[in-house]
Amino acid sequence: MEFLLRLPLLGWLFGGNKEKDVSREAARNRLKSALVGDRCSVAPGMSESIRKEVLDVLSRYMDVDSQSLQLRLQPDGESMRWSADIQVVRVHRQAHLPEQALVDPSQRKKRPKRNLRGIRWRRSQEDQPSVEEKSA
Amino acid sequence: MSTMGKVIVVTSGKGGVGKTTCTANLGSGLAQQGKTVVLVDTDIGLRNLDLVLGLENRIVFDLVDVIDGKCRSFRQALIRDKRFENLQILASAQSRDKDAVKPEQMKSLCQELKGAFDYVLLDCPAGIEMGFKNAIAGADEAIVVTNPEVSAVRDADRIVGLLEAADIKPIHLLLNRFKPNVAQKGQMLSVEDVQEILNLQLIGMVPEDERVVHSSNKGEPAVLDSKSKAGLAYRQIVHRLIDPGAPAWAPEQPGLMSKIRRMFTVNLGSQPN
Numbered sequence: 466m467e468f469l470l471r472l473p474l475l476g477w478l479f480g481g482n483k484e485k486d487v488s489r490e491a492a493r494n495r496l497k498s499a500l501v502g503d504r505c506s507v508a509p510g511m512s513e514s515i516r517k518e519v520l521d522v523l524s525r526y527m528d529v530d531s532q533s534l535q536l537r538l539q540p541d542g543e544s545m546r547w548s549a550d551i552q553v554v555r556v557h558r559q560a561h562l563p564e565q566a567l568v569d570p571s572q573r574k575k576r577p578k579r580n581l582r583g584i585r586w587r588r589s590q591e592d593q594p595s596v597e598e599k600s601a
Numbered sequence: 602m603s604t605m606g607k608v609i610v611v612t613s614g615k616g617g618v619g620k621t622t623c624t625a626n627l628g629s630g631l632a633q634q635g636k637t638v639v640l641v642d643t644d645i646g647l648r649n650l651d652l653v654l655g656l657e658n659r660i661v662f663d664l665v666d667v668i669d670g671k672c673r674s675f676r677q678a679l680i681r682d683k684r685f686e687n688l689q690i691l692a693s694a695q696s697r698d699k700d701a702v703k704p705e706q707m708k709s710l711c712q713e714l715k716g717a718f719d720y721v722l723l724d725c726p727a728g729i730e731m732g733f734k735n736a737i738a739g740a741d742e743a744i745v746v747t748n749p750e751v752s753a754v755r756d757a758d759r760i761v762g763l764l765e766a767a768d769i770k771p772i773h774l775l776l777n778r779f780k781p782n783v784a785q786k787g788q789m790l791s792v793e794d795v796q797e798i799l800n801l802q803l804i805g806m807v808p809e810d811e812r813v814v815h816s817s818n819k820g821e822p823a824v825l826d827s828k829s830k831a832g833l834a835y836r837q838i839v840h841r842l843i844d845p846g847a848p849a850w851a852p853e854q855p856g857l858m859s860k861i862r863r864m865f866t867v868n869l870g871s872q873p874n
Contacts, residue, residue, distance in 0.1 A: 487787055488787070488788050488789075489784070489787045489788060489789060489790055489791065489794070490787070492750075492751050492789075492790050492794075493790060493794050493798070495751060496751050496754055496755060496790075496798055497798060499751075499755055500755065500758050500798065503755065503758065503759065504758070504762065507759065507762060
């Protein structure tokens with residue numbers, strides 16, 4: 466059966482979409498990559514603002530050489546790859562605690578204490594000595 | 602008179618994708634539905650809309666004359682269509698350049714026009730320079746015309762970015778010169794591909810149709826040609842412009858041979874595709 470389809474006329478008649486010309490795929494992928502580049506280059510101040518925010522995030526965890534930061538957007542196979550490259554000077558000692566690192570050390574609040582059952586102690590209005598009781 | 606009309610700019614970025622043809626067809630289609638319509642050719646220096654509609658011999662005043670105040674009011678410069686008395690066009694100036702008009706002037710002209718018509722369609726010049734800025738200055742909505750080709754889609758994306766920055770919405774996507782047979786074979790971007798890449802609401806797809814050139818040659822829009830597939834597509838788009846809830850039309854029109862082929866492949870029990 467297969468070899469019959471190789472015959473030009475029969476192949477054309479019955480083979481139909483057997484051999485797909487996939488130029489559509491090529492068009493779609495190339496276009497998508499091109500638009501990633503276009504949109505990045507066109508957006509005003511986008512790369513500058515990414516640069517600033519990346520440095521902001523990194524400096525919560527480590528001292529970096531901000532001058533050495535390189536941001537790159539380049540084709541990688543069928544898609545586009547965004548990459549950043551930076552020189553690290555030193556890493557903060559508490560760097561393994563991301564949720565603390567997100568908060569500015571001066572603003573850091575103490576964690577609420579929990580009882581054994583894991584329920585957070587919460588002083589309700591009733592528990593607190595009211596102003597009247599105090600005065601009495 | 603009480604309600605304001607809509608100003609819709611027909612734009613594309615790339616030239617030659619069919620902006621003027623679309624403007625002429627949608628304008629005629631809207632007029633056929635009883636709407637009052639004015640078409641403005643904003644491509645200063647490259648006048649074309651009049652020719653597509655067969656009105657090239659009637660021009661006395663043009664867009665720049667109106668803006669410079671050479672005629673009493675814009676009404677004096679409007680040319681009434683041959684077929685519909687509720688369709689008028691304002692031709693562009695042939696002997697001036699795009700710097701003859703400023704965006705603020707276009708804006709106030711659009712404001713005046715939409716007080717007098719249900720629809721104001723602006724035929725935008727190709728490119729993203731002054732002519733484009735003038736054309737979009739007074740627009741409420743936009744129709745981005747593109748073809749299923751990489752260069753046309755890329756330019757359309759750029760245009761969409763500029764329209765979004767100018768806060769023009771909604772932005773409708775019109776895919777022109779589509780060849781269902783070629784797309785079916787995977788040799789052309791599909792309607793879904795273009796829609797996905799541009800991420801826009803599709804207002805309609807217009808198939809490639811030789812009759813469109815034929816109609817342009819005669820100065821009669823294809824939308825009025827009952828035998829034209831493109832004409833049918835334009836009529837559907839007109840319905841969607843009037844009622845955004847109307848269904849989009851994306852016909853699948855396999856040729857006779859592929860129908861026969863499919864019949865046999867099923868009968869033979871082999872896997873199509």
